[in-house]
Structures are given as C-alpha cells and as structure tokens.
Amino acid sequence: MDVLRFTTAGSVDDGKSTLIGRLFYDTQQIFENKLEEIRRNTQRDDDEIELGLLTDGLRAEREQGITIDVAYRYFSTPDRKFIIADTPGHEQYTRNMVTGASTAEVAVELIDARNGVLEQTRRHAFIASLLQIPYMIVAVNKMDLVGYSEDRFREIVDQFHEFSDDLDIKDITFVPISALKGDNVVHESDNMPWYKGSTLLHRLENVRPEATRNQVDFRFPVQTVIRPHQDFRGFAGQVASGKIRPGEEIVELPSKRTSHVESITTLDGEMEEAGPGDSVVLSLTDEIDVSRGSMIVRSRNRPEMVRQIDADLCWMNEEKMRKDRPYVIQHTTRRTQAYVSKVVYRTNVNTFHREEADTFALNDIGRVELETADPLFIDPYKINRSTGNFILIDPDTNETVAAGMIRGVAEDVAPFGAEETVTDEERESSPNVVWEGLNVPRENREEKNDHKAAVVWLTGLSGAGKSTIAKEVEQRLFDRDHQTMMLDGDNVRHGLCGDLGFTPRDRKENIRRVGEVARLFFEQGNITLCTFISPYQEDRDRIRELLPDGRFFEVHVDCPLEVCKERDTKGLYEKAETGEIANFTGVSAPYEEPEDPEVVVRTDEHDVETNVAEIIDALEEAGIV
Amino acid sequence: MxxxxxxxxxxxxxxxxxxxxxxxxxxxxxxxxxxxxxxxxxxxxxxxxxxxxxxxxxxxxxxxxxxxxxxxxxxxxxxxxxxxxxxxxxxxxxxxxxxxxxxxxxxxxxxxxxxxxxxxxxxxxxxxxxxxxxxxxxxxxxxxxxxxxxxxxxxxxxxxxxxxxxxxxxxxxxxxxxxxxxxxxxxxxxxxxxxxWQYIYQEDLEIPSLYLAHERTMFERDGVLLPKSPYNELREEEEYVEKMVRFRTIGDMTCTGAVESQATTVERVIEEVATTQQAERSARADDQRAExxxxxxxxxxxx
Missing domain, CATH: 3.40.50.620 (HUPs)
Structure with missing residues (x-):
C-alpha cells in the first residue's frame, strides 16, 4: 500500500462534498454511526442521502453553509491510502486552495456539466499549475442532469483545453461522472456506454506519484544535530530529494566544506541508501560544523546559494505586503530575514493576465523579487518542489503571511509561461531529459541515427588544442555517418553571446547559453562537440546537470601553461601579458582544472591522433557510438 | 496477504x-x-x-x-x-x-x-x-x-x-x-x-492489555458498554454482565466504553478494525453528549 495525496476545490453547488461522500460511501469508508447521523440530518425530497454532510466541518461553517478552511480526509482501497485536501473554491479562499495544492500529487477539478468551464475552473487550474501538481483529473459532474450527453462532455473537454494549453499541467484526464448517482466515481456507469476511460477512483489508484518526486538532486536540510556521546555526531533530517549512500562525497552548505557520508543511521539499523522522504540521521567522515539550517548536498550537484530570489508569491494575510519592512523567510529548515525588493507583477487568477502592482493583498498571486539577509540554498520549484518552496512570516504577529515558489536567482530570470526548464517529473519519468512539446522525442532520433546523443565538452587553456582535436573527432564521427555538431568559443561569441565580455559573470552567462544550445543539439540527436575554455568547475557541472547521466563527457585538454604560451596560436597570451586583454585565463584569470573528467588528453605529450582516439574510445565504451 | x-x-x-x-x-x-x-x-x-x-x-x-x-x-x-x-x-x-x-x-x-x-x-x-x-x-x-x-x-x-x-x-x-x-x-x-494498529503490528510494540479482548465485568448505559469500576454506580435497571471485550480508546474508567470482541491478538484487532462499522470515539460516552x-x-x- 502506498500514499497518494490529492486536492479538490469547489464551490457550494458543484457537488464536491457529494463527490467525496460518494468516494467514501462506495468504498465503504463511512462508519455506521456516521451514516445514521447523516440520514438524520438529510433534508432532501428524494431518497438519496445527503453525502455532502459527511465532509462538513466546524459549526461556524455549518451555519454559514460553506467550508472555509482546508479539511483533510482519509480513505483507502486495498493498494493505496488517500489523503484528500478538501478546499473551498471561492476566490476569497485562494489561499486555502494554495495550501491544499502544496502537498497534492493530483488535483481533482470538478465541473458542473450544466455550467461548463467557469471562472473558478480556470482559477483552480491556474493554482494547480502554479503549485506544480503533476496530475489533474477533470471530473465533469452532474452528467445525469444533461442526459449523460457525450456531446456536452466533449464540448466541456474542448472548453477546458482552450485555456489549459496556456498552463503548465503535465497530465490531464477527463472523466464524466455523477457523484449523486454514483456514475464513474467508483463503479463504472451503465448510463454512458460511449465513455471508455477509467472511473475516477481507478484513475486515482493508478497514477504514479513517486514518478513526480525528484530522485536526482540530493538535498538534505538538517533539522537538528544528534550527539549522544563523544564518538557520534549525526545530522537528523528528511531527505528532500535525490538519493545518497554511505561513502559518497558531499558538501555542506553554507561552508562548502566537503566530506563523505559515514553512515545512514536509524533505530532499525543502518541503511544502504536514503531517498526522497526518508527521515534519517547522517554522519560524516570529517568533523565539520553542521547545524540546523545547513544543507548537505552532493559536491557535484549543488543548489544555488543566493540572497536574491525571483519567486511567485501567494499572499495569505489580511495585512497587505509591505516593501519597507523585513519578513522572516522559512525555506527548508532555514530561517532568515527577507525584504520584498520588487513586485514584478500581479497575476489575475481568473484571466491569467499580468497586472501592474506595487503590493499584494490577501489572496493576490504574482511575481516578486526578494532579498535575504543570509544566503539560501535554492532550486527552481519546477525542478524541485521540496527545495523550491518557502513561506514568509510576519515577525510581529508570527503569522504565516505568504507562500512562495522559487523561479530562480533574481538576476537570472526565466521567461514566463511554459518554461524550458526540466521539471522533476520529466527528469524522473525517464532519466532522459525531454522537454515539453518536443514533437519527435530524442529516443526516436537516436534509433534512426543508430547512435546515441551526447555532449562532449572540451575544456582547457587557450592554445591547449581543443578546437584541433574536436574538429578531428567530428570528422571521424561524420565519416561514420553519425550526426554531429560543433560549438566553438569564438563562433558563439560573434552572435549568440555577442553582448558578453570576459568578466566572471559574463563568462558564466556565456557558458550557460552555450550549455542550453548544446542541450538543444543534444535533443536533436547530435553528438555535440563543444570547445570552450570554460574555466569554472561550477559552470561545467551545471551543464552536466542539464543532461541525463552518462551523456556528458567532460574532456580535459591538458597542456601546461608554458607550452600554451609558447604556441600562442592567436597571439592572445602576448596581448594578455601586456594587459591589452583583461581577464585572460591562465594569465589574469584562474583556470579550475576538472575535478573528475571523463577523459583527460595531454596535448604536450601525445599527438592529435592519440588524443582523438582516446575520446572516440570513451564514446564507444559508454555505448554512445 | x-x-x-x-x-x-x-x-x-x-x-x-x-x-x-x-x-x-x-x-x-x-x-x-x-x-x-x-x-x-x-x-x-x-x-x-x-x-x-x-x-x-x-x-x-x-x-x-x-x-x-x-x-x-x-x-x-x-x-x-x-x-x-x-x-x-x-x-x-x-x-x-x-x-x-x-x-x-x-x-x-x-x-x-x-x-x-x-x-x-x-x-x-x-x-x-x-x-x-x-x-x-x-x-x-x-x-x-x-x-x-x-x-x-x-x-x-x-x-x-x-x-x-x-x-x-x-x-x-x-x-x-x-x-x-x-x-x-x-x-x-x-x-x-x-x-x-498496522504500525503497532509492524513495529511489534507492546500495548496495554485493555486493547485486546479479555473477560470483564461490564454494564450497558445509553448503548455504551462501560466497565465496572469504583467510580461508576449502577442505575436502576442496569446490571453487571461478564463479557469478552476490548477497548478501542483508553481514557477514564467512567466514560470509556468497550466493544464486544474476540480479538485476542493485534492481528485480529486489525482485522476487526478494518471491517468495523463503528467509528472509534463512538464508544466514549462524553462525545455523545452533543454533536x-x-x-x-x-x-x-x-x-
């Protein structure tokens, strides 16, 4: 048995409570005494019992006849335990919907078949998209009141698609139901023979929530330090994402000190691997200063460590957001102060239009930039729901005033809408990176090409021989009928990166763009050769992370600086030494040698032929060609 | 299974x-x-x-x-x-x-x-x-x-x-x-x-014997089966009976009701819980005072 969390949102009349009641009733989760109570309170003219009464909560709400908070409900079928976050649907309860959506793996969207898509349908879908709920089930309810009409159902499906294409929802299923009569909720309906799909419950039982958890990027926010005696110092926490095993190299943030995992300890014994959601205690091989709010990650797969954050924000408090006062930001187990430095826009949750705004009021959603006192260790929410979220707390009242979804570093902003970042669902569902909207998947291209795609990244000092070797490798591959592409430092700097200079920041951006371009060629099935000095390990690692495991070949084209200077094929070292060129790698800017490259070729000791063979051998060994 | x-x-x-x-x-x-x-x-x-x-x-x-x-x-x-x-x-x-x-x-x-x-x-x-x-x-x-x-x-x-x-x-x-x-x-x-219950079983936790079916002197009040105790006095028309019972919650002897049961092991309690038609707290007299x-x-x- 596993666990699935889903959220429902709806207004008084769309039958949400009836639907939940129906799920409980038909799966026999209603206890006899509750059923009696419901029968007692039912005020209907027909024989149906008021299933909605089952889910009604607090007395105040009963009096108002509406649900005003998130209510959590539980039921299970033989293979799955379900946790429902039941939320109200009115616009004034947007914050409740956001709360319910934050932990949901499926969003159940209810549409009254008589009314079709309403403003609130769009609002719910927008929130589901914003909160990155991986699956959506659109239940077209009250089919009994439209004569179980297939045409009406199709019409609503089309209406829905009209706007949902603008959103970022991966997986949408439509089910025509009648919660009141029980059609297609738990049991298949005899009234809609034209519908061949699964029932609502069947769909809920068969989505794969684990496929949406980020298994790739190991992030371990430390909750507390456990020190029972002098010989043991462990760090307790819940793995936010990714996996770790004893012996693996880690780095502690913010100190950036590296160590190795000594053991993964639990009361039930030591574990060989810890994965997403596991509450464990890690101990390390070295004494490093780790405390609550630290994050343990892999040394070669790190989150951004930043103080400027670009984020979507939902304001949840009656008091408006203020830019002239600090809030407390809580991100994983870390807390620090944060200012809202900029309101980028407010999104109209009904039309999805962006509006100008300089503050947010209760239930407003929009995009802001934040500045924090201490650095946070962030991932984009789309890639990692666990380390991409945060809340803001009012330090005076201690209330939770806002919920945030991180887009990235504030100066490094991704465009709005369906974005080109890899979501963790996509990463996970297949280790091969696939973008949304790619018509022909890379796998198909690879099959046609009869070889796999890869990015071969040649890094090294200017004059080390990167281009010479890459050209030769490409020619050989081309002669073998392979799809190839070459990206060269000088070429991209003419066009794509013509606006960039050679400061560390510009170099970083240059490499980032090249990485994205390389990834595009990669997706097209090419063996993409890139020759860039790319002096920083961090930048190269970032490109590695863009690609599936085993498809990035970091090639260190190694040649002593003296030899490169001597060669000085382009006369650049001379200019650098005289100061004519600033920030020249090896002279006035550093070069970080690759920590763990796939291939090292030495151009001072071996000839081009040998170097080329070494690279091709590596590709063959990895099964690329 | x-x-x-x-x-x-x-x-x-x-x-x-x-x-x-x-x-x-x-x-x-x-x-x-x-x-x-x-x-x-x-x-x-x-x-x-x-x-x-x-x-x-x-x-x-x-x-x-x-x-x-x-x-x-x-x-x-x-x-x-x-x-x-x-x-x-x-x-x-x-x-x-x-x-x-x-x-x-x-x-x-x-x-x-x-x-x-x-x-x-x-x-x-x-x-x-x-x-x-x-x-x-x-x-x-x-x-x-x-x-x-x-x-x-x-x-x-x-x-x-x-x-x-x-x-x-x-x-x-x-x-x-x-x-x-x-x-x-x-x-x-x-x-x-x-x-x-499943967790108690999985972790093999020791539980108070009250949770398992045992013979006990009980009396019935307002549909709730209560244990004989120094703190409860019988009212008119109530009488003590011997029953096989287990408790589903453990509170005060005055108000914690039991259910009739033959479940003498955790496994059997789980079977009963899984098929039972009475919500847990309904055996507590104090919850029934008002909705x-x-x-x-x-x-x-x-x-």
Missing part, C-alpha cells in the same frame, strides 16, 4: 512524516513535552520520538495527566514503558486540581473528569513552562479535527481558535510564538486508526 501484514510503504511514509514533525517541534521550541495518555496513539508517539532522536535519547519529558480514574492497567503499563526506555515522566494529578479548588468535580451519575483534566493539563504546562505539547491526536478521529494543523496555535488560555490558525504548506511548520503562548503538535495527523462536543472541548484546550 492479510490486512495486518499489508504494511510497507504507507507506514514508512507516515512514520517519516511524523519523525519530521517531532524533530521540527523539538528544534523550533525551547521546552517541548510529549503528552501521554496510556493509549495506543501515545505509545506510538513515544516509539516515534525514540526513532526521531536515535542514537540519542528522547530530549524532552513525558507528561501524563492522571484523572485518578484511570484503569490500573494503564498506570502499570506507563511505568514499565518509562523505565524500559529511560524516559523522564511528569504526572499532573486532577486530584490536586480539585483539592486546590481550581476545579469542581462534576456531580451526578454521568460525572466525568474529562473536562477537569483540561485545567490540570494547562496548570502543569504553565508550571513547567512547556511551549509545545506533542500529542497523538489524529485528524480522522472526529469531524472537528479534520482541519487541525500539525502545529496548532493556542492562546494564553490554551484555547484553540479554529479561525486563527496558520496556513501550513508543504512540510514547512511555523512554530514562532510569543512568550506565554503555546502550541500543540500532532505528528500523527495523517494517520488513521487502522494505520496506527459538537469535541469542538467545544477543543476550544477549551482538550486534546
């Missing part, structure tokens, strides 16, 4: 979540305490607290409010458990509260000390300066609890205002508090009664 052995992933998930919440409570507050009732939920809580800090020890004391009307089995079980795991126990006595005149004993045949223990609880919390009390309450127990938070904010008077709770998103819990305020933390929020009974007591600080 039996229901008892069908454990695996969902229990791991619930356990991991509960441990996360327990650690958050410990880390965010200065002076936590774990509430112990002697029931299955609270012994599950103790087990989880041990797991949360292993190989260290449980870094906070255990608080039991003794109504003076407890089953003797409960007290024995409690003392053994504390000794076995070297836990630090604090007991608050309702008796003391009554003697000090801070509360008056209910009168009449349905008298219960349930309401009184709220005063004792709050007194003990204040006396020791606890700022968070961890409890084993679950959202599935009762309608009023469906909207309860993991970190539930209480005001100076221990009152719960359903309208003034902080939103809880993802797994971020906001435990910032002002001096004098305190919180309740409910790590088992997402568990159901069946989950708890919104639980909500009223919650507002006053009852767990």
């Amino acid at each position: 039996t229901i008892a052995s069908d454990t695996s992933k969902h229990l791991d998930w619930l356990e991991s979540e509960a441990i996360h919440v327990i650690r958050e409570a410990e880390a965010q507050f200065d002076n936590p305490v774990l509430m112990f009732s002697g029931g299955k939920d609270s012994l599950t809580m103790i087990h989880l607290a041990r797991k949360a800090f292993y190989p260290g020890t449980v870094p906070f004391p255990i608080l039991h409010v003794d109504t003076g009307h407890n089953f003797p089995e409960t007290i024995d079980f409690r003392d053994n458990l504390m000794e076995e795991h070297d836990l630090d126990l604090i007991v608050g006595h309702v008796e003391d509260t009554i003697e000090s005149g801070r509360a008056k004993e209910e009168q009449g045949p349905d008298a219960s000390r349930n309401k009184l223990q709220i005063v004792t609880l709050l007194d003990t919390i204040e006396e020791h300066g606890f700022d968070v009390a961890l409890g084993g309450a679950r959202r599935d127990e009762e309608k009023a609890r469906a909207k309860e938070r993991f970190f539930s904010h209480r005001d100076r008077f221990g009152n719960w205002d359903p309208k003034n709770q902080r939103p809880e998103l993802w797994n971020l819990y906001n435990g910032r508090s002002k001096k004098g305020e305190h919180f309740r933390a409910f790590p088992l929020s997402n568990w159901t009664e069946l989950d708890v 919104a009974a639980m909500e009223d007591r919650k507002r006053e600080g009852y767990f």
Whole structure:
C-alpha cells in the first residue's frame, strides 16, 4: 500500500462534498454511526442521502453553509491510502486552495456539466499549475442532469483545453461522472456506454506519484544535530530529494566544506541508501560544523546559494505586503530575514493576465523579487518542489503571511509561461531529459541515427588544442555517418553571446547559453562537440546537470601553461601579458582544472591522433557510438 | 496477504512524516513535552520520538495527566514503558486540581473528569513552562479535527481558535510564538486508526492489555458498554454482565466504553478494525453528549 495525496476545490453547488461522500460511501469508508447521523440530518425530497454532510466541518461553517478552511480526509482501497485536501473554491479562499495544492500529487477539478468551464475552473487550474501538481483529473459532474450527453462532455473537454494549453499541467484526464448517482466515481456507469476511460477512483489508484518526486538532486536540510556521546555526531533530517549512500562525497552548505557520508543511521539499523522522504540521521567522515539550517548536498550537484530570489508569491494575510519592512523567510529548515525588493507583477487568477502592482493583498498571486539577509540554498520549484518552496512570516504577529515558489536567482530570470526548464517529473519519468512539446522525442532520433546523443565538452587553456582535436573527432564521427555538431568559443561569441565580455559573470552567462544550445543539439540527436575554455568547475557541472547521466563527457585538454604560451596560436597570451586583454585565463584569470573528467588528453605529450582516439574510445565504451 | 501484514510503504511514509514533525517541534521550541495518555496513539508517539532522536535519547519529558480514574492497567503499563526506555515522566494529578479548588468535580451519575483534566493539563504546562505539547491526536478521529494543523496555535488560555490558525504548506511548520503562548503538535495527523494498529503490528510494540479482548465485568448505559469500576454506580435497571471485550480508546474508567470482541491478538484487532462499522470515539460516552462536543472541548484546550 502506498500514499497518494490529492486536492479538490469547489464551490457550494458543484457537488464536491457529494463527490467525496460518494468516494467514501462506495468504498465503504463511512462508519455506521456516521451514516445514521447523516440520514438524520438529510433534508432532501428524494431518497438519496445527503453525502455532502459527511465532509462538513466546524459549526461556524455549518451555519454559514460553506467550508472555509482546508479539511483533510482519509480513505483507502486495498493498494493505496488517500489523503484528500478538501478546499473551498471561492476566490476569497485562494489561499486555502494554495495550501491544499502544496502537498497534492493530483488535483481533482470538478465541473458542473450544466455550467461548463467557469471562472473558478480556470482559477483552480491556474493554482494547480502554479503549485506544480503533476496530475489533474477533470471530473465533469452532474452528467445525469444533461442526459449523460457525450456531446456536452466533449464540448466541456474542448472548453477546458482552450485555456489549459496556456498552463503548465503535465497530465490531464477527463472523466464524466455523477457523484449523486454514483456514475464513474467508483463503479463504472451503465448510463454512458460511449465513455471508455477509467472511473475516477481507478484513475486515482493508478497514477504514479513517486514518478513526480525528484530522485536526482540530493538535498538534505538538517533539522537538528544528534550527539549522544563523544564518538557520534549525526545530522537528523528528511531527505528532500535525490538519493545518497554511505561513502559518497558531499558538501555542506553554507561552508562548502566537503566530506563523505559515514553512515545512514536509524533505530532499525543502518541503511544502504536514503531517498526522497526518508527521515534519517547522517554522519560524516570529517568533523565539520553542521547545524540546523545547513544543507548537505552532493559536491557535484549543488543548489544555488543566493540572497536574491525571483519567486511567485501567494499572499495569505489580511495585512497587505509591505516593501519597507523585513519578513522572516522559512525555506527548508532555514530561517532568515527577507525584504520584498520588487513586485514584478500581479497575476489575475481568473484571466491569467499580468497586472501592474506595487503590493499584494490577501489572496493576490504574482511575481516578486526578494532579498535575504543570509544566503539560501535554492532550486527552481519546477525542478524541485521540496527545495523550491518557502513561506514568509510576519515577525510581529508570527503569522504565516505568504507562500512562495522559487523561479530562480533574481538576476537570472526565466521567461514566463511554459518554461524550458526540466521539471522533476520529466527528469524522473525517464532519466532522459525531454522537454515539453518536443514533437519527435530524442529516443526516436537516436534509433534512426543508430547512435546515441551526447555532449562532449572540451575544456582547457587557450592554445591547449581543443578546437584541433574536436574538429578531428567530428570528422571521424561524420565519416561514420553519425550526426554531429560543433560549438566553438569564438563562433558563439560573434552572435549568440555577442553582448558578453570576459568578466566572471559574463563568462558564466556565456557558458550557460552555450550549455542550453548544446542541450538543444543534444535533443536533436547530435553528438555535440563543444570547445570552450570554460574555466569554472561550477559552470561545467551545471551543464552536466542539464543532461541525463552518462551523456556528458567532460574532456580535459591538458597542456601546461608554458607550452600554451609558447604556441600562442592567436597571439592572445602576448596581448594578455601586456594587459591589452583583461581577464585572460591562465594569465589574469584562474583556470579550475576538472575535478573528475571523463577523459583527460595531454596535448604536450601525445599527438592529435592519440588524443582523438582516446575520446572516440570513451564514446564507444559508454555505448554512445 | 492479510490486512495486518499489508504494511510497507504507507507506514514508512507516515512514520517519516511524523519523525519530521517531532524533530521540527523539538528544534523550533525551547521546552517541548510529549503528552501521554496510556493509549495506543501515545505509545506510538513515544516509539516515534525514540526513532526521531536515535542514537540519542528522547530530549524532552513525558507528561501524563492522571484523572485518578484511570484503569490500573494503564498506570502499570506507563511505568514499565518509562523505565524500559529511560524516559523522564511528569504526572499532573486532577486530584490536586480539585483539592486546590481550581476545579469542581462534576456531580451526578454521568460525572466525568474529562473536562477537569483540561485545567490540570494547562496548570502543569504553565508550571513547567512547556511551549509545545506533542500529542497523538489524529485528524480522522472526529469531524472537528479534520482541519487541525500539525502545529496548532493556542492562546494564553490554551484555547484553540479554529479561525486563527496558520496556513501550513508543504512540510514547512511555523512554530514562532510569543512568550506565554503555546502550541500543540500532532505528528500523527495523517494517520488513521487502522494505520496506527498496522504500525503497532509492524513495529511489534507492546500495548496495554485493555486493547485486546479479555473477560470483564461490564454494564450497558445509553448503548455504551462501560466497565465496572469504583467510580461508576449502577442505575436502576442496569446490571453487571461478564463479557469478552476490548477497548478501542483508553481514557477514564467512567466514560470509556468497550466493544464486544474476540480479538485476542493485534492481528485480529486489525482485522476487526478494518471491517468495523463503528467509528472509534463512538464508544466514549462524553462525545455523545452533543454533536459538537469535541469542538467545544477543543476550544477549551482538550486534546
């Protein structure tokens, strides 16, 4: 048995409570005494019992006849335990919907078949998209009141698609139901023979929530330090994402000190691997200063460590957001102060239009930039729901005033809408990176090409021989009928990166763009050769992370600086030494040698032929060609 | 596969979540305490607290409010458990509260000390300066609890205002508090009664014998099967009968009803729970007083 969390949102009349009641009733989760109570309170003219009464909560709400908070409900079928976050649907309860959506793996969207898509349908879908709920089930309810009409159902499906294409929802299923009569909720309906799909419950039982958890990027926010005696110092926490095993190299943030995992300890014994959601205690091989709010990650797969954050924000408090006062930001187990430095826009949750705004009021959603006192260790929410979220707390009242979804570093902003970042669902569902909207998947291209795609990244000092070797490798591959592409430092700097200079920041951006371009060629099935000095390990690692495991070949084209200077094929070292060129790698800017490259070729000791063979051998060994 | 052995992933998930919440409570507050009732939920809580800090020890004391009307089995079980795991126990006595005149004993045949223990609880919390009390309450127990938070904010008077709770998103819990305020933390929020039983079975936890079917002298009142005890007097037309019963919750002897059962092992209890048609708390006479009974007591600080 596993666990699935889903959220429902709806207004008084769309039958949400009836639907939940129906799920409980038909799966026999209603206890006899509750059923009696419901029968007692039912005020209907027909024989149906008021299933909605089952889910009604607090007395105040009963009096108002509406649900005003998130209510959590539980039921299970033989293979799955379900946790429902039941939320109200009115616009004034947007914050409740956001709360319910934050932990949901499926969003159940209810549409009254008589009314079709309403403003609130769009609002719910927008929130589901914003909160990155991986699956959506659109239940077209009250089919009994439209004569179980297939045409009406199709019409609503089309209406829905009209706007949902603008959103970022991966997986949408439509089910025509009648919660009141029980059609297609738990049991298949005899009234809609034209519908061949699964029932609502069947769909809920068969989505794969684990496929949406980020298994790739190991992030371990430390909750507390456990020190029972002098010989043991462990760090307790819940793995936010990714996996770790004893012996693996880690780095502690913010100190950036590296160590190795000594053991993964639990009361039930030591574990060989810890994965997403596991509450464990890690101990390390070295004494490093780790405390609550630290994050343990892999040394070669790190989150951004930043103080400027670009984020979507939902304001949840009656008091408006203020830019002239600090809030407390809580991100994983870390807390620090944060200012809202900029309101980028407010999104109209009904039309999805962006509006100008300089503050947010209760239930407003929009995009802001934040500045924090201490650095946070962030991932984009789309890639990692666990380390991409945060809340803001009012330090005076201690209330939770806002919920945030991180887009990235504030100066490094991704465009709005369906974005080109890899979501963790996509990463996970297949280790091969696939973008949304790619018509022909890379796998198909690879099959046609009869070889796999890869990015071969040649890094090294200017004059080390990167281009010479890459050209030769490409020619050989081309002669073998392979799809190839070459990206060269000088070429991209003419066009794509013509606006960039050679400061560390510009170099970083240059490499980032090249990485994205390389990834595009990669997706097209090419063996993409890139020759860039790319002096920083961090930048190269970032490109590695863009690609599936085993498809990035970091090639260190190694040649002593003296030899490169001597060669000085382009006369650049001379200019650098005289100061004519600033920030020249090896002279006035550093070069970080690759920590763990796939291939090292030495151009001072071996000839081009040998170097080329070494690279091709590596590709063959990895099964690329 | 039996229901008892069908454990695996969902229990791991619930356990991991509960441990996360327990650690958050410990880390965010200065002076936590774990509430112990002697029931299955609270012994599950103790087990989880041990797991949360292993190989260290449980870094906070255990608080039991003794109504003076407890089953003797409960007290024995409690003392053994504390000794076995070297836990630090604090007991608050309702008796003391009554003697000090801070509360008056209910009168009449349905008298219960349930309401009184709220005063004792709050007194003990204040006396020791606890700022968070961890409890084993679950959202599935009762309608009023469906909207309860993991970190539930209480005001100076221990009152719960359903309208003034902080939103809880993802797994971020906001435990910032002002001096004098305190919180309740409910790590088992997402568990159901069946989950708890399956977990007890999986972890092979020792449970009070009251939970297993045993022969006992009982009497029936308002459809509830109550145990013979020094604190209950028979009314007209009531009579003692010998029955095989087990208790589904463990509270005061005055108001904790039993169900007839032949389940003498945890496995068989699980089978019964899985197929039962009576919600858990319905065997407690105090919940039947009013439909919104639980909500009223919650507002006053009852767990």
